[in-house]
Amino acid sequence: MPTPHSPLDAPGTDPDALRERYRAERDRRIRPEGSRQYEPLAGKFGYYDEDPYAEGEFSREPLRDRVEVLIVGGGFGGLLAGARLRQTGVESVRVVEKGADFGGTWYWNRYPGIHCDIESYIYLPLLEEVGYVPRWKYAPGEEIRQHARAVGETFGLYQDACFRTQVTELRWDEAADEWLVGTDRGDAIRARYVITASGTLSEAKLPGIPGIETYQGHTFHTSRWDYAYTGGDADGNLHKLADKRVALIGTGATAIQCVPHLGADARELYVFQRTPSSVDVRGNRPTDPDWAAALTPGWQRRRRDNFLALVTGGHTAQDLVDDGWTSSARLQQKLVPSDSYQDMPAEERERAYEAADFQKMNEIRARVDAVVDDPDTAELLKPWYRYMCKRPTFSDAYLQTFNRANVTLVDTADSHGVEEITATGVVVGGTTYEVDCIIFGTGFDVGRSGVTSGRLPVHGRGGVTLGEAWQRGPRTLHGFYTHGFPNLFQLGPMQNAASVNYVHILDEQAVHVAEVIAEARECRARYVEPSAAAEQEWVDTIRENSVDLYAFHAECTPGYYNNEGMPRPRNESYGDGPVAFHSLLREWRGGGGMKDVLVDAEPRESE
Numbered sequence: 001m002p003t004p005h006s007p008l009d010a011p012g013t014d015p016d017a018l019r020e021r022y023r024a025e026r027d028r029r030i031r032p033e034g035s036r037q038y039e040p041l042a043g044k045f046g047y048y049d050e051d052p053y054a055e056g057e058f059s060r061e062p063l064r065d066r067v068e069v070l071i072v073g074g075g076f077g078g079l080l081a082g083a084r085l086r087q088t089g090v091e092s093v094r095v096v097e098k099g100a101d102f103g104g105t106w107y108w109n110r111y112p113g114i115h116c117d118i119e120s121y122i123y124l125p126l127l128e129e130v131g132y133v134p135r136w137k138y139a140p141g142e143e144i145r146q147h148a149r150a151v152g153e154t155f156g157l158y159q160d161a162c163f164r165t166q167v168t169e170l171r172w173d174e175a176a177d178e179w180l181v182g183t184d185r186g187d188a189i190r191a192r193y194v195i196t197a198s199g200t201l202s203e204a205k206l207p208g209i210p211g212i213e214t215y216q217g218h219t220f221h222t223s224r225w226d227y228a229y230t231g232g233d234a235d236g237n238l239h240k241l242a243d244k245r246v247a248l249i250g251t252g253a254t255a256i257q258c259v260p261h262l263g264a265d266a267r268e269l270y271v272f273q274r275t276p277s278s279v280d281v282r283g284n285r286p287t288d289p290d291w292a293a294a295l296t297p298g299w300q301r302r303r304r305d306n307f308l309a310l311v312t313g314g315h316t317a318q319d320l321v322d323d324g325w326t327s328s329a330r331l332q333q334k335l336v337p338s339d340s341y342q343d344m345p346a347e348e349r350e351r352a353y354e355a356a357d358f359q360k361m362n363e364i365r366a367r368v369d370a371v372v373d374d375p376d377t378a379e380l381l382k383p384w385y386r387y388m389c390k391r392p393t394f395s396d397a398y399l400q401t402f403n404r405a406n407v408t409l410v411d412t413a414d415s416h417g418v419e420e421i422t423a424t425g426v427v428v429g430g431t432t433y434e435v436d437c438i439i440f441g442t443g444f445d446v447g448r449s450g451v452t453s454g455r456l457p458v459h460g461r462g463g464v465t466l467g468e469a470w471q472r473g474p475r476t477l478h479g480f481y482t483h484g485f486p487n488l489f490q491l492g493p494m495q496n497a498a499s500v501n502y503v504h505i506l507d508e509q510a511v512h513v514a515e516v517i518a519e520a521r522e523c524r525a526r527y528v529e530p531s532a533a534a535e536q537e538w539v540d541t542i543r544e545n546s547v548d549l550y551a552f553h554a555e556c557t558p559g560y561y562n563n564e565g566m567p568r569p570r571n572e573s574y575g576d577g578p579v580a581f582h583s584l585l586r587e588w589r590g591g592g593g594m595k596d597v598l599v600d601a602e603p604r605e606s607e
């Protein structure tokens with residue numbers, strides 16, 4: 001029975017029936033190999049990883065110099081760390097980046113139609129500092145990439161940056177109290193502090209489909225878009241596809257954005273879907289110049305904070321962003337009003353959240369019927385899972401593309417994905433779809449991305465590796481630093497609190513790390529390192545207060561959010577959420593917490 005708070009009054013929205021349908025759809029897609037079903041863009045697939053944007057061959061002499069801070073990664077995490085350090089007066093900052101320029105995910109992902117799915121006024125960082133207001137509510141990828149470059153210029157981060165270079169090892173030199181940083185260009189750079197900001201979705205992946213390596217046509221991954229083959233640019237006009245039959249494998253957030261252009265320009269387009277995305281209204285629009293002119297100092301922080309509070313379950317009087325993300329959050333608020341939130345038993349609250357979810361997903365499914373002409377195709381495009389099981393998507397052109405005569409949706413759920421790839425095509429349900437080109441929109445390997453993946457060897461005090469120190473799970477203070485690894489700071493979601501506007505989260509982290517380093521310099525600390533006791537206390541806090549999402553994820557359709565249907569029992573995230581976490585960090589900094597991580601610091605004059 002629906003709860004008293006339930007809005008489930010439409011026919012066919014019986015909660016039990018929906019729950020059952022969600023489970024059945026999940027079970028159709030689960031694969032016993034879990035995340036092992038994927039292949040990295042390495043080894044025999046290394047050619048997929050080549051950088052199509054870097055110009056010409058590149059070589060340089062190995063570096064043997066010394067910097068004060070070395071940052072691993074030149075995406076928004078690394079740029080923010082660099083910018084915030086510069087604001088505290090640190091001169092010697094070197095960013096080491098695999099790409100040929102700044103931008104990170106926005107450097108690599110340049111597929112047609114690429115846009116930010118979070119409002120650009122809150123997603124693009126440091127807008128007031130750089131003096132820029134994005135031209136659209138949801139900015140195109142190229143505008144975001146140019147903004148990343150502008151941050152690099154504004155904060156002088158180009159002067160010492162190393163592009164087309166990958167860090168291959170970090171080793172703490174105990175005698176010198178500094179890090180020795182090795183790279184794939186033979187560098188041996190000395191750095192007093194190292195900040196890793198290597199991203200969470202930085203390693204693209206391919207599905208391990210039988211026969212994938214036998215395909216003789218043209219092929220690439222969406223994060224290395226081959227415009228030499230397709231023609232056109234991120235705005236579309238892929239004119240070289242006019243005589244081509246194209247297969248796109250994958251229907252995640254990337255596919256939602258590039259399918260309209262492929263559909264418009266390819267002779268034939270086959271979209272191979274395993275799980276449909278939820279596709280909500282986008283409503284992109286140019287920035288209103290009068291609104292932009294009226295912005296007052298601090299506007300970006302206020303807007304970002306307002307969005308963060310809303311989408312993480314807070315109750316705010318105003319909704320400044322007012323879009324698809326916040327409307328689903330407001331729906332929850334309606335069903336769990338702020339005045340009854342505290343008094344509501346947990347089970348009743350969860351039922352109300354679930355009811356809001358059902359309502360949202362019913363709207364999403366109804367939209368498919370309203371937009372897609374062919375009822376069978378519409379049925380296949382309906383997502384049957386809870387809203388946050390997968391990254392929600394937004395588009396006013398994706399579903400419409402399936403009304404085109406040259407576009408075919410091929411559902412692969414019954415075979416748990418594409419069955420086989422031959423020399424000339426893609427096989428599903430015994431049918432071979434002959435194609436000239438296969439494009440993989442198959443996403444990124446979370447397990448191989450970032451310092452926690454263990455792919456970057458990090459040797460701390462006594463040569464102990466981070467992997468050894470974390471044998472029984474990650475151990476940090478606030479997610480940033482680990483006992484035994486002095487002067488090493490990690491940016492990322494682990495043991496702190498993340499949210500959908502991830503660049504905002506990175507900025508809070510960058511501010512924190514920059515302030516700790518500034519204090520260490522001020523007090524001439526020998527190094528920054530949490531004590532084993534402080535680290536243990538934080539690990540205990542995380543374990544005690546993290547929200548148990550296991551049951552939620554176990555019910556979800558597989559994807560990278562739930563480790564391909566095999567959710568991890570432990571959630572390494574601060575349970576009170578990012579708003580509370582950011583206050584905790586501010587209070588810790590303001591309340592003398594930094595003293596506890598500064599080793600052999602000189603007392604300040606005021607002390």
Ligand SMILES: NC(=O)C1=CN([C@@H]2O[C@H](COP(=O)(O)OP(=O)(O)OC[C@H]3O[C@@H](n4cnc5c(N)ncnc54)[C@H](OP(=O)(O)O)[C@@H]3O)[C@@H](O)[C@H]2O)C=CC1
Nearest residue numbers: 115116117207250251252253254274275391417418442443
């Ligand atoms: N800010 C923004 O605007 C954007 C952000 N992003 C971010 O990047 C993330 C990744 O998005 P995306 O690149 O789309 O990757 P995803 O991981 O979301 O999607 C991969 C797709 O490939 C499909 N797939 C994998 N293996 C097979 C197979 N064997 N046969 C058929 N299909 C297969 C998956 O199906 P299944 O779902 O069944 O596993 C899924 O549809 C997003 O979640 C988002 O966080 C991406 C684009 C834009």
